[in-house]
Amino acid sequence: MLGLKSTTNPEWAKIVEANLGAFLTDHAFAEQKAAAGGFSLIISYSEETELVKALSEYTIEETEHFKLVHDFMTARGFKLGRDTKSNYAAHLLKFFPKTKDRIESLVSRCLIAALIEARSCERFKTLADYTSDKELEQFYRDLIASEAGHYSQFLKFAKSYQDKNVVDKKWDELLTYEAIYMETQGKTPLVHG
Template sequence: MLGLKLPTDPRWANIASKNIEEILIDHAWCEQKAASTAISLIINYPEYPELVEEMIALTEEEMSHFKMVHDKLTERGYTLGWHRKDIYVTELMKFFPKGGSRKDQLIHRLLYAGLIEARSCERFKLLSEQLEDKELKLFYKKLMISEANHYTMFLNFARKYGNPEEVNKKWQDLLTYEAKIIQSFSDGESIHG
């Protein structure tokens, strides 16, 4: 369903389970960044009322996820820690050239967001299947469904606002590029790395 060209090594979930504090901290900041992305799309593309409405709802949802993850941290005696740079996202955002029309920029941002949500969905699925902590397994299963919905929403907007054939081509090219990024990472203690 997600179309990812390179699935995550299943061993990633085992590494993650041994470093759950780091995973939860990274996950919390990922939710905050997702909310910030939605706000940025509202600010930069107010001429798309349907997009604005969906991004308002997404901002609220992502911040509720941030709170949920933060609650999981505090329940376990952990603290949020400092904001972290996401190397995966930094590398991913190098794919499309800067500039171009406003519409091209919008399409690229929607595709980036869709792919980030797809990879998160895949990672949450692994956590929901392989974590020993039953509460966290259920937590990640619920979030996996949410991420899948976000992934399809972003792709649908990209296809709506751009030429569907061109968008599909860009999507496939981005998926290929993303696979190389994933391949270059060691199995780390982050949601995307």
């Protein structure tokens, strides 16, 4: 799905169902971190007008998603818990060597954002496909298209800032790196864990 090189074991959906409050807290914060990532890119690349326009929409959408998840969880009687650090994002950030080249760094950030969005989609689909909770299934199906759009947009921006073949190679290597990490995951009620 979306080029990913590993698939989540459906057993993960059962772990989520058994720990729904913790999962929804993690998801709510993932949406907020996505919005924060968009704002951070706007601050770092304010002169990139097309990117800033797209990110203006993106930050609104991700903030709306945060609200949707928060509303869903409170309707189910859950309270937003405390945020935990995302090991997934920290692991992905280690893939690209640190650089002072602004465009190189922008491409890396777009590719990592694209991958986080792609994996979110895959996890939401896994949950929707394997849960027996019809309302939960619909909630996650409704989010998939929006997150898939974010994935495509970040990948498109990455390819607009560097040679397409160079970006394709980086993307392919990043997908392999992520798939190796994901083989060890799927045991916790986290969107990317």
